[in-house]
Amino acid sequence: MNQVKKDKITKRTEDYSKWYLDVIHEAGLLDDSPVKGCLVMRPYGYAIWEKIQKILDLKFKETGVENAYFPLLIPKSFFEKEAKHVAGFAKECAVVTHHRLELNNDGTLIPAGQLEEPLIIRPTSETIMYSVFSRWIQSYRDLPLLINQWANIVRWEMRTRPFLRTTEFLWQEGHTVHASKQEAEDKTLQMINVYRDFAEQYLAIPVIPGVKTESEKFAGADYTTTIEAMMQDGKALQAGTSHMLGQNFAKAFDVKFLDQQGQQEYGWQTSWGLSTRVIGAIIMTHSDDNGLILPPNIAPIQIVIVPVWTNEEEKASVFALATKVAGELRDNEVSVKIDEREGRPGPKFFEWEKKGIPIRIEIGPRDVASGNLVVVRRDNSVKEFVAIDNCLAFSKRLLTEIQDNLFNRALEYRKAHTYNVNSWDEFKAKLEQEDCFLMSHWCGSAECEEKIKEETKATSRCIPFDQKQEIGKCVYCGNKSEKRIIFAKAY
């Protein structure tokens, strides 16, 4: 058997960061690469991203969005056009300055062919896309323009963390242009809701949709909407954002159209993105000290069947039954893998557990004889004997149950670690006790926000859309506040 041993995963209570890295390593999701901050997505990790792509792509297309592809390299001057964008955003990025390698006498290569204008590897594509959109759009009849791109992105991060913050990562970025402000605002909201439904229904991650503050919004946007999730350590993770860009980029890149009255107007724009970072969110929301736990709706393999045998005769009957059960499940759109390898069952069980497969079915000679199978849930380790004839129906129901259980467990966790706080003392005290979400009144000033961050390391996550009307006092300065905002330490 293929070097499977029960490698230790650090306990969460011992070292949460180490636990996170161990889970990723033991599940075989990522590998280190020789390039600082860049990662190798191993087949199992990439398979999760492929499922995410497939589901989201369909959801986007249902809203009328079409895919396209724009250049990886962006002229430096493009970043100089939108002043806020450049100041807030285009800082740490990969700069291409040469277009050739020349072979030296000693066999080494030297950069040659210096470019007149340096090119930047896209840290996001607003600038390059909108310079092209300006040619595509002439009149209101060309609107709305609804484009999405699946692409790789490079942002030169000093401190990296697998999935959450890496120099290169994969994402999708949607970019739309509309004839009116209202339409663009509706689209901004529609897409954050697409992300919310996706996170909740597929990733089983409860999220809080809301608006970012001025300090935390995307540089160049009028405002940014976000979905915020709570990880098992009480920290927040931003899982997707949708930006109302207003006419800011349209003015910088001349995205104009003739309206129905024959007047030239600038387009109203949105952009929205979700990245491989959500895989980090899946891990930190659901997994346990035994390794990864994947929600059935996003698991590349939903059920693993592990045949158990001690001689060739047993093997034949056990494999025959495994194949029959797998076939029936596959015919009903369940993704199944049979572990056909030689070797003892114990290490196999541990391996599939670490890979987070939602259900394990064990089939041994006694099962063939008795007509019962052993079915084990990954989420709570419950083991049941199930009649072979009932296996399909039972498994299908169990997949739904596991999906629901993971969502509810995460929601309960978040509720248990979210506090309404009404004074600065309370705010600080809670945060000293534990990392958590603090629903606090806030006056809206960047100064208070900054002070809170300085004093507690908690940042503003979002002003939730869904909250009851309530007049209160800013938790920091005591001035009048009309909304609560979430503060938390964040990834």
Added chain:
Amino acid sequence: MNQVKKDKITKRTEDYSKWYLDVIHEAGLLDDSPVKGCLVMRPYGYAIWEKIQKILDLKFKETGVENAYFPLLIPKSFFEKEAKHVAGFAKECAVVTHHRLELNNDGTLIPAGQLEEPLIIRPTSETIMYSVFSRWIQSYRDLPLLINQWANIVRWEMRTRPFLRTTEFLWQEGHTVHASKQEAEDKTLQMINVYRDFAEQYLAIPVIPGVKTESEKFAGADYTTTIEAMMQDGKALQAGTSHMLGQNFAKAFDVKFLDQQGQQEYGWQTSWGLSTRVIGAIIMTHSDDNGLILPPNIAPIQIVIVPVWTNEEEKASVFALATKVAGELRDNEVSVKIDEREGRPGPKFFEWEKKGIPIRIEIGPRDVASGNLVVVRRDNSVKEFVAIDNCLAFSKRLLTEIQDNLFNRALEYRKAHTYNVNSWDEFKAKLEQEDCFLMSHWCGSAECEEKIKEETKATSRCIPFDQKQEIGKCVYCGNKSEKRIIFAKAY
């Protein structure tokens, strides 16, 4: 209506290169970008690539291949490890030298943060992948390793041509490691046959599979297999390649395994790739002076329904019928679009013709009354009246017919422009008459190959696998030859 007019497409006989660019532009496949040699794939062009991806990805997975993702950026030193690879390959590429932009007082940005070691944007991924494979592979039990990656690639091309040769392009690259030479050779062949089947069955492009000469092989490979297609101007286009890498890269990157006898051995490797360049091949194989022609098996839209009406009453009944017909086709896995726009039908017909939709169905008030529809083929412009009840069966059959017709037409064309030549005079004379495939005996020396290229601009395309045994004389030097090889001018 959206600016649709019958824009002129240059005739092929007038200017073939201009015709090619016009077809791409008028079909809305690509757009220019502000970055030299980089292109924007518009939604319709990208939709073709998405279909290619979907079909090929399934074919790869059926052979046991798994997808993964490796870093975009490769340390310069990696290219210095495989001597032939660096000499023959890693020349014109994008070099990243800085990781930051700093804002100047005048609002411009300056590259800063120079990297210790320059990074190269992948021109292909052998080096970065194999440095990681060396960690993944310990023993024969870890083999075969079968990996594919869908990715963007940058090669700094001086002369670019849309789809065929661009600075950035999209492709897939497969990379496999095997325990024996035989297995790697089998895989090399298996994958070139996957490409061949794909090209012939989906793209309707007849191709000739064969082996490249030493001069034309991939730098670092033992040998390269290829599929070569003939374009409508008689020039050759390489549509996909599969390389037997032997142990060359394995030795450079230490890809070793313990064999069943407990001995350390280097892995036997293959790599194989197919890119967006095949979209150029589709265009140049099938299209005509009226624009793009897409084979049904690769067309994002297989049938367009254009309703025709003059008043609201007519519109209602015509749209009702269009919706019914479209629904029936969609239920039978035909991809259909109804052109719901206002405006005269003429410009719409021209637009869909330029976009190469295989079948156009026209539905007007007279059709509603008579129970017949007008069905028009894109490949030969034949128009037929079809009873509504028969529309589904007729259309399905017609899609198959069009697919077959396109393939056979291209095959006839290739046969009519392929010549067995047996002397140097004949060789030169043929090539002066027309661009064509010249099946010529060749002694195997790089010198003759080079001379032929110098004197005629024809390059060796491949030694076809499928040829009868025959002893002949090299068309250039007269020495003994055991195989014919194809010479042609090429893209």
